[in-house]
Amino acid sequence: MTTVFDYTQEQAERFRQELHELLRIPSVSTDPDYAPEVRRAADWLAAHMRNIGLDAEVIATEGHPLVYAEWLNAGEDVPTVLVYGHYDVQPAQKEDGWDSEPFEPVEHDGQIWARGATDDKGQFFTHVKAVEALLKTEGKLPVNVKFLIEGEEESGGAAVSAFVKSHPEKLTADACVISDGGMSRDDQPIITSSVRGISQMELRVSGPKQDIHSGMYGGTVHNPLLALAQIIAQLHNPDGSIAVPGFYDDMLPLSEYERVEIAKNPMTEAEWRAETGAPQPWGEPDYSLQERIGARPTLEITGMAGGYYQAGYKTIVPQNAYAKIICRLVANQQPHDIYEKIRDYVGQITPPTVKSEVIDAAGALAAQMDITGPAMQAAVRAYEKGWGYTPIFQREGGTLPIVADLQSTLNMPVVLMGFGLNSDNLHGPNEHYRIDLFHRGIDTAINFLRECTTL
Ligand SMILES: [Zn+2]
Known part of the structure; x- marks a missing residue:
């Protein structure tokens, strides 16, 4: 047979x-x-x-x-x-x-x-x-x-x-x-x-009504590119964790059993270095490289734009500055809820010298x-x-x-x-x-x- x-x-x-x-x-x-x-x-x-x-x-x-x-x-x-x-x-x-x-x-x-x-x-x-x-x-x-x-x-x-x-x-x-x-x-x-899931959004910061002369107004107008950088710099804590209030609230805890499973196939620092080409690892010290990749959420700045970046220099304070943000989410975090938390936090930390806006884009669970x-x-x-x-x-x-x-x-x-x-x-x-x-x-x-x- x-x-x-x-x-x-x-x-x-x-x-x-x-x-x-x-x-x-x-x-x-x-x-x-x-x-x-x-x-x-x-x-x-x-x-x-x-x-x-x-x-x-x-x-x-x-x-x-x-x-x-x-x-x-x-x-x-x-x-x-x-x-x-x-x-x-x-x-x-x-x-x-x-x-x-x-x-x-x-x-x-x-x-x-x-x-x-x-x-x-x-x-x-x-x-x-x-x-x-x-x-x-x-x-x-x-x-x-x-x-x-x-x-x-x-x-x-x-x-x-x-x-x-x-x-x-x-x-x-x-x-x-x-x-x-x-x-x-x-x-x-x-x-x-x-x-992991995903939550995508764009952050826009605006200042003067148009690009203006940096000699005539610089030093009196908060430069939107600088303000954008200052806002972005507050999205993470010094240890690499995300500073947005409530960001981690809905996450399921990582069980000991799973940490043991994850550790069975660790990513070594040498492998990490060969794959990324970056000089040194970064991120939450309490989690292994493998855990940071799969079991922790992230908030990445995936692009920034604004001002003049062609040949030579232009003496302006730019009108606008932009950044794209993509979060990788773990189970139980909701893409729209994460967007709202980031939007509200950005609203709180935006100085009164500029205006900011965060626009939601498609996400996935x-x-x-x-x-x-x-x-x-x-x-x-x-x-x-x-x-x-x-x-x-x-x-x-x-x-x-x-x-x-x-x-x-x-x-x-x-x-x-x-x-x-x-x-x-x-x-x-x-x-x-x-x-x-x-x-x-x-x-x-x-x-x-x-x-x-x-x-
Ligand atoms: Zn396929």
Whole structure:
């Protein structure tokens, strides 16, 4: 009898040829010229999923289509797993520095080279092939499975966010799994236990009614650029913590258990130096570098502007000064509330000699998963059996709004189990995916579905 793992071995070559077919479709979501290709990728995927025995449909949205598929024959008393992924890709052209055509996949040096190989076509496809292998060898799946594969993750993801909110019953599941990430070493898989949110705003400081002569009025008018610098300098305390009153109020405490988990994969100062190129670390001394990146919120000045900065010098007191501020938030902090706290504090510390204004821009919620929960622990066992190594939990410094959408709207744990490497050149030229990791991902995905029977 052919076991499921015999099958994945026997069919390995064909699995990759099918992935190549999908990789050949340049589903670049950000460029409207490629919209027909995005649509073609969605159609290809839905047809492929039907072929392996799923009910699949392409769902039109205001943006690019979603692909939804399901197999719900495991029974009502058996858990349901939702697989999320994205079939769209970042733009790529050979001239960007590729050694081969980005949409003509090639295999050499143990890698598949193509745009989307690891982000995310190759990674979500592991779950599709896991389902196929189980259906073909066992005639059924251990749990009910739903797929939601979107087509605009690389260009905002507005459609999927709206769909999640408008169709919660269609997506109901006991856990969601996402394979769209990497690890730094293949023998140290990582389950992401949180993603940060974001709050963005612009700070404007104005003084005189227009740019004025610095010889005639300088020394009597508070220079808006100086005032902006003085305001910004008060947003942090000397130890690097954020001085805005109430900024940390809603945060969940960082548990000892989690600090131990985070410490298992520390970022050393040497690594930090090599990656950043900055002379010395900065920031809250009570938290490790890794904790500052994933478990603490930040307030960054991401741009400043004002006055004259062309060739030579202009003798003015400028009318205006601007700064853009982006906060990375942790779970439970609300983007708009953080904006209001910053706005109110800036209002208090703005001297009467200038005027200030803080303008809110789009934000995104953070999400934090319970690492002791059954879905996360099922993922740990799946890695041990399918990947061959025990994963560690790590907090992610970046923002993935879909995670908060799924977790808060659908109230389900989201398991972020990446099957790629951080060195896969995602978003850059020569994106690649290690062939053995693609196959290990399939085996891990099979084990994950089997471990989910106890959710
Ligand atoms: Zn991705």
